[in-house]
Amino acid sequence: MTGPLLSLSGLTVDFSVGDGVVHAVRGVDLDVNHGEVVGLVGESGSGKSVTMLGLLGLLAPNARVGGSALFDGTEILGLTGKPLRALRGGRIGMIFQDPMTSLNPVLTIGRQLAEAIEAHQPTLTGKRVRARVQELLEMVSIPNAAERIAAYPHELSGGMRQRVVIAMALANEPELLIADEPTTALDVTIQAQILDVLADLRQRTNTAMVIITHDLGLVAGVADRVNVMYAGRVVERAEVDEIFHKHQHPYTAGLLRCLPRLDRRGIDLDPIGGAPPRLDRLPEGCAFAPRCRAAIDECLVRDPMLRMVGASVVACHRAPDAVASLTGAGA
Amino acid sequence: MTGSTSEGVLPGEVQTGSETPLLRVRDLVKSFPVRGGVGRRGKSFVQAVAGVSFDLSRGETLSLVGESGCGKSTTARCVVRILDPTSGSVEFDGIDLNGLSADDLRRSRRRFQMVFQDPQASLNPRMTIGQTLSEPLHIHGVDPAESRDRIRELMSLVQLRDGDLDRYPHQFSGGQRQRIGIVRALVLRPELIALDEPVSALDVSIQAEIIRLLERLRDQFGLAYLFIAHDLSVVRHLSDQVAVMYLGTIVESGSNSDVYDNSAHPYTQALLAAAPIPDPRIERTRPRIVLAGDPPSPINPPTGCRFRTRCWKAQPRCAEEEPVLADPGIGHLVACHYPEASNVITSRPDRPIGGAL
Numbered sequence: 001m002t003g004p005l006l007s008l009s010g011l012t013v014d015f016s017v018g019d020g021v022v023h024a025v026r027g028v029d030l031d032v033n034h035g036e037v038v039g040l041v042g043e044s045g046s047g048k049s050v051t052m053l054g055l056l057g058l059l060a061p062n063a064r065v066g067g068s069a070l071f072d073g074t075e076i077l078g079l080t081g082k083p084l085r086a087l088r089g090g091r092i093g094m095i096f097q098d099p100m101t102s103l104n105p106v107l108t109i110g111r112q113l114a115e116a117i118e119a120h121q122p123t124l125t126g127k128r129v130r131a132r133v134q135e136l137l138e139m140v141s142i143p144n145a146a147e148r149i150a151a152y153p154h155e156l157s158g159g160m161r162q163r164v165v166i167a168m169a170l171a172n173e174p175e176l177l178i179a180d181e182p183t184t185a186l187d188v189t190i191q192a193q194i195l196d197v198l199a200d201l202r203q204r205t206n207t208a209m210v211i212i213t214h215d216l217g218l219v220a221g222v223a224d225r226v227n228v229m230y231a232g233r234v235v236e237r238a239e240v241d242e243i244f245h246k247h248q249h250p251y252t253a254g255l256l257r258c259l260p261r262l263d264r265r266g267i268d269l270d271p272i273g274g275a276p277p278r279l280d281r282l283p284e285g286c287a288f289a290p291r292c293r294a295a296i297d298e299c300l301v302r303d304p305m306l307r308m309v310g311a312s313v314v315a316c317h318r319a320p321d322a323v324a325s326l327t328g329a330g331a
Numbered sequence: 332m333t334g335s336t337s338e339g340v341l342p343g344e345v346q347t348g349s350e351t352p353l354l355r356v357r358d359l360v361k362s363f364p365v366r367g368g369v370g371r372r373g374k375s376f377v378q379a380v381a382g383v384s385f386d387l388s389r390g391e392t393l394s395l396v397g398e399s400g401c402g403k404s405t406t407a408r409c410v411v412r413i414l415d416p417t418s419g420s421v422e423f424d425g426i427d428l429n430g431l432s433a434d435d436l437r438r439s440r441r442r443f444q445m446v447f448q449d450p451q452a453s454l455n456p457r458m459t460i461g462q463t464l465s466e467p468l469h470i471h472g473v474d475p476a477e478s479r480d481r482i483r484e485l486m487s488l489v490q491l492r493d494g495d496l497d498r499y500p501h502q503f504s505g506g507q508r509q510r511i512g513i514v515r516a517l518v519l520r521p522e523l524i525a526l527d528e529p530v531s532a533l534d535v536s537i538q539a540e541i542i543r544l545l546e547r548l549r550d551q552f553g554l555a556y557l558f559i560a561h562d563l564s565v566v567r568h569l570s571d572q573v574a575v576m577y578l579g580t581i582v583e584s585g586s587n588s589d590v591y592d593n594s595a596h597p598y599t600q601a602l603l604a605a606a607p608i609p610d611p612r613i614e615r616t617r618p619r620i621v622l623a624g625d626p627p628s629p630i631n632p633p634t635g636c637r638f639r640t641r642c643w644k645a646q647p648r649c650a651e652e653e654p655v656l657a658d659p660g661i662g663h664l665v666a667c668h669y670p671e672a673s674n675v676i677t678s679r680p681d682r683p684i685g686g687a688l
Contacts, residue, residue, distance in 0.1 A: 043534040143624075157625040187398035188561065189622045192605035196621050214534065217564070217607025221614040240611045258539035260568035262606050263613065263676045265587060269568070271539040275504060 003073055004031035005176055005208050006055075010067035011077075013047070013054040013232075017062070020280045024050045026232035027067065029306065032176065035206040039223030039240070041213055041255075045276060047232040048212045052178050056092065057084055072175070090120045093169030093207075097181040099161035103153040109164045110149030113137070116171040136167040140197050159190035166197060173205070180212045195222060216255060217262075220244060228252050231276055231287035238312040248314040250294045253323045286317070294322040351425045352386035353523060353555050354410065354443075359383045359419035361405050365630055377630045379405040381579035382419070384656075387572070389522065392549065392556040394566040396602070397576035400629060403559045406576070407525040410557060411445045412436060423523070441471050441519035448528035450508030454500040460511055461496035468518055478518075485514045488551075489544060506537035513544065517552070525557040530565060542569060563606040567591055575599045578629050578637040581656055585663025595661055595670035598638045604675045617677055636668070644669050 013025035025047040032038045042048045053059050055069040055076060069077045076087060088094065096102045104112055113133045117124065124132070130149075137145035140163040153161055162182065169177055179198070183191035199222070201207060211222060219226055219240065226243040228236045228251065236249035247253055257270040274291035277283055283290055289299040298317050309319040316322050361380040380402040387393045395403040408414040410421055412428060421428045423443060428436060447453040454463055461482070468478040483493060489510040500508055509529060516524050526545070530538040542565065548554060560566050566573060567587065574584035575598065583596040594600050604620040622641045627633055633640050639649040648668055656666040 043536065159625055187626075188563070188605045189398065189601055190625065192601075192619075192621050215607065216535075216609045217614075220609050220611040221607050244609065244611055255535060256609060258535045259609050260539075260542065260562075260564040262564045262567055262591070262603065262608050263610075265567055265591070267568070269539040269543055271543060272536040273540075275506075 003070075005034050005072060006030075006032040006210075007070040008051070008055065008067065011051060011054065011069060012066040013050050013059065014064045014066075015060075015062050016064070017280070022279045023282060024063075024232055024279055025054060026282075028229075028232075028234055030227055030234060030237075032208050032210055034175070035202075035208055037202065037209045037211060037222055037224050039211050039213065039219035039226040040229060041216060041219050041226060042229035043214055043276065045231075045279065046229040048229050049180050051229075052180065052210060052212060056088055056094065056178070058088075086120065089116060089169075090172045091175050093172070093174035093177045095162075095165050095169050095177065095179040095182045097184050099158060099165045099185070100153065102165050103161060105153055108150050108152055109137075109156070113164070113168055113171060116168045120172045132171070136171060137164070139170065139201070140164070140167045141193075142167070157190075158186055159193055162186060162194055163197060166194070166201075170201065170205075170207075174207060177207050177209045178212070179209060181214070182211070183218065184213070184215070191218075198222070216259060228255070231282065232279060233287065233315065234306065235288065235316070236312055236314045237306075242311040246311055248309045248312040248319040248323060249316050250292045250318075250322045250326055251288050253326055254291075286315070294318050294325045350388070353389045353424055354387040354557070355420075355422040356386070356406075356410065357384045357420045357422075359406060359409055359421065360417045361402075361409050361414060362417045375630060378579050378632070379629060380409065380416075381632070383576070383579075383581055385572075385574055385581065385584065387523070387555050387557060389555055390549070390553045391571045392558055392569055393572040393574065394558040394560060394570040395574050395576055396560060396563060396566050398561060398602075398626065400578070400626060401576040402579040402629075403576050404527050407445070407527055407557055407559050411443050411525045412440070413445065438471075441467075442521050443523040443525065444516035444519060444521040445525045445527065446509075446512050446516045446529050449532055450505060450512045451500065453512055454508060456500050459497055459499055460503075463511070464496070464515055464518055467515065471519060481518055481520075482514070485517050488548070489514055504537075505533055506540060509533065509541055510544065513541075513548070517548065520552070521554070523555045523557065525559070527559045528561070531560065531562060538565070545569065563602060575602065578626060578632055580637060580666065581664075582638060582666045583664065584656070589661075589663035591676060592674050593661060593663075593672045594675060595659065595663075595665045595672040596638075596667045597642050597644055600673070600675045608676075613677060618675055620675070636666075
């Protein structure tokens, strides 16, 4: 219980594509402590999903994963076969965005849940497995769980399907739950239900979670700590309050200034401008520099390392002055 | 037959007095046949839009919000006549579109246009951008020289280059493709644009650019927008008027601040309470409303109030009597037997938010 539950250092993922290489993840350091909810946020292509898929060995064969990923002190990169399968769905549970594609359409949800349990606990009797299936469905608040066991995925709504996926991820009492955009495909009132289920589970089981999302509003409500990713790197990490109120990276500031607010009208949206770099042709220096209003010459030639500034760990040469310098430059 | 009546005071009318609104929709209904499954006989219908009425004035933005299947997109499609309404009327600038001949309808079309959610799917991949943009002008008989000028002017307004006209959709980013979709809607100089989730497929930084662009174009050309979205923060940012839809009907409508700061329908309140706010301090303290269950099937909607099966306030009366969209004395319209106006977004007064924001 002393060290972090999951500890990534220098994690890289490269994809060979044609005659080039796409550097999708470029050295991610990230810790997840026991019982903690960590948000991994970023826009499309920032590497947030690929990071997690990479450490679980779930990427296509043209991906090369490097660096190190310690789970409970043991290196898990390079695991194959039985030990890898024991980990996935066992000590580490996964939830993906689209519940329809994560469920088998021709098996009942009861059968699929039973499979998830039996794969990791082959000695359980059928009776015990059935009881556990029902218990799991109740845990994620599926009404009439006893009847729903016989339902096929298409007979359930999107929200109910995502509950089944969560139940499946929890089947073997994982220590870590990785949720990749778990509510993105759902309507907002259903999202609220699913977040409720996750919050409840966290209270009862003390499972650590990594929530991968593009939605900063969602992160504000669920995460303890937040990692902001840009172009394959973590560019800022801090406690959730600090990310929103005392962030140090111009990209974090830029993301927050892009957001329309439910609670305030007439704010000035301030788009970042430009586009993220192509990951097969990264600029020298800081990957964000070409879009950064705080950039100085150094940013264009030298890639900043993560360092502690204020309450953040941030990769920016100009921190702690970077964000303050934007306020004048905006509008 | 439905909650929204022609007699009720509608939000647009409150704003504009006797002036004819640009768009006047009354008791709009759109049903689709439901194919029977194996062994199912007879034809049944689903009412995607079940009697919707609203007004939209020139230069104003009215947003229709609601979750999947509430009928917001179908309503917009009936307004711009991509779909033919089953019943009800859509008047554009005082002209009932139902009464028009096919030719007249086609001629009117230049005055109302549409922008779609997925710019990838709404641009023909085998046509250059130039061809795509000049097609509507050609159809409406605008002469080629004038067409070229208009396209050039709009391209520069949305920050695309003339050279881009010779390129194909796949050569553009998602944000650029949406700019092209907006230019296509604008080339005929419409007065109304229906925007169906125009920013929901885009990353936040690109989304902000498109929102800003839409605001600028609205001001420059005096456009009215019928804005369809599920993102309540985007809607708050862009709208003058807001109508909240649930299972094919409008359950609450009013001005932006009526609906956001003083909502009275339980469904509106649940939606607002569920939408995240990017501020952890507010998130920790704001009131939470978690609705039970899923929206029922529109094929077989509940009797009485359509929302009652998920409503924490439902009484026997709600199952028997469909509530009418009317003003319960709070200055805007609510379809609920037990409306209670309150600000559910934040229970506390507005206060400055710290940090660099």
